[in-house]
Amino acid sequence: MTHTRTAIVVGGGIAGPVAALALRRAGIEATVHEAYTTTADGVGGALGIAPNGRAALGLVGLDRIGTPMNAIVLQNHKGRTITEIRQPAQFSWRADLYRRLYDLALQQGVEVHHGHELVDVRESGSGIRAVFADGSTSEEADVLIGADGLRSTVRRLIDPQAPEPRYSGLLGFGARVEGAGLPPTGDRMYMAFGRRAFFGYQTFEDGSGVWFANLPYAYRTWQQARQTSNEQWLHRLAEAFAEDTLPALDLLRLTPPEDLITTGPMEDLPHVPHWHRGRMVLVGDSAHATSPSSGQGASLAAESAVELARALRDLPHPQAFAAYEHARRARVERVIAQGARTNSGKAAGPVGRVVRDALLPLFARLATPEKMAWQYDHRISWDAPVAA
Template sequence: MSRIGNAIVIGGGIGGPVAAMALQKAGIEATVYEAYEGSADGVGGALSIAPNGRTALAAIGAEERVAAAGSPMRGMVMQSWTGKRLAEFGTPPGLPEMLLVWRSDLYRALYGEAARRGVRVEHGRRLVSLSDEGGRVVAQFADGTSAAADVLIGADGIRSTVRRLIDPAAPEPRYAGLLGFGARTSGEGLTPTADKMHMVFGKRAFFGYQVTDTDSGWFANLPHPRPMSAAEARGIGAAEWLRRLQEVFRDDRTPAVEMIRRTAPEDLVITGGLEDIPSVPTWHRGRVVLLGDAAHATSPSSGQGASLAIESAVQLARCLRDLPVPDAFAAFEGLRRERVERIIRMAEKTNSDKAAGPVARVLRDLIMPVAMRLLASPEKFAWQFDHPIDWAAPVTAPRGVALPT
């Protein structure tokens, strides 16, 4: 039986609603407080839910609705800018297929499932301060309202207010040297990729695309010498970015230029600089804990950001179900830190390949075919994807922590 009764969840992105549903399953009442006034319908590009993310959703009975919002992605084909096929990666046998899902569709699915379960989500609540009063924590919002609960969970993203409040010295996001763009567009007349995502290490930038009969889209990672916020990048204008991207990919033997040409400016998703945080020293303090990108922000190149947030939400709920605060938070960090930081490091290497300069690109293109042949086996990536969560298994206290009798 849980030793706490209720929780405040700050952030209504991906980790927040999943955490609230997992806590509810653990017998803990949770309310989600989101800073934005409305939902995120129509916002954002595509992302993947890896097999481990689907496994975590299944542990709390939420996988079916999310699966219905996406489409199976049964493989990733790696190519060079010359069109040469470097490798193909598939899901290890016996695991759920990877899903390709548009962020707005994922939000809609998660919010719909949370609402069906009676989880309350309050919009327009921007956190400004919090106070840990020993037996409870109080959140103060910009609109003058407040909320109190046994614990507070900061699932408020890579620029987490909660992270800054519990540790003013916490590291800031690190720019990965790339700007992000993407769009849904028509695949009519293009060679279908079916259920496989093609990833191209272009001559000047990185391009990913999938062409199906029903839903086609692309994304690009453009090397850029200085970081740009999403607002700064959008200020340049979508039409100008589309022009620049067509120029960047003009030498690549891929459908990049044609797919970009078909994209209307109003459909272009501009995300600004790709970022990560290699390590967050303080994950929890008192009755407050961080979750998802607030604790372990990996760049989009990992393909694991959403899935790791989902995993962490489910594992945190298990810990709070079985252990008192702060032992639950220590157990949670013990379960998660090594795994997530390893994935962050792997994504950092991918970013450096994508952002390679002229000389590094030549070396990359020479070495990559051999490296891909060595890596192109499911066993190399199984540790990421094959990550079962036994919901029913009790969580024990970290070594050296004595539980109260």
């Protein structure tokens, strides 16, 4: 069995470009195929980049991304501070992270094809091809990497019984505002368990600010829920925070409806039984989507992309896929489980809220930098050989 020379990367979001860059660093030629006909500039809200994610991005040449968020000040619905958790991280607009990665990939000679929605594959003894919705196919390559996100097609091609995303019961919203009229929070993000919804915000020296909210919400189909206008969502959010002593209402009032970003249902994938089959393998959200509450989605995607490239550098693909999964599965599933626990606190009912608020100081004590080191201090040794 020979080593991998070429790869098809399906998905040009975050994991896809990182995988392509890391593969190039590993001496493997990678081509990215993205379903959208255009780039994703200006699309999406904010996401966290934890120190472990920043380190993984650094390995493919991306540094200095995002706005520092070196502490989380956790408050209750009365705005009383329960604890301050120091953890050096960044937050970035998804569009900014995406654009930086996209530019880097192009600079390094990665081909990115838009309008290539993968619907099937053709696998032979010598290689694999992607089949796109318009009937065209890609060049043959040694492996195909599914970096196609939460609703991955590659996941279903690997395993038709693969699980679907699980809804946490929360919807995500956010916006940036000008003239927030609040004192700057510096490098601190304030987060609060309101009585009926979760709120976070950070304000800056220039008077601008960012906020996000997680609203418990039951719906039949997301298609149907999407009919709700931004004005209506802002109104619902204002109702949810009406009884809290938080700056939520001020920041909502400063948000023009057209600037509201609805990031949609907060979903995860706690356990995907099969990450690879034959010449196909998953990376990023397609394999291990974690709810945004963990702040680790993009970071884990970057880590996995780099680990997969290392494994393919050193081993023929069947062993490389197994070594990659072995290196990643326990870690990512632990983060996903932690994100899900945070979500259940955010979506708690009246009784759950009382228990949660009573236990918050305890949880806060557990979230010390030492206790979180397994998550944030993880570093990938690029040069270390990968054993089968």
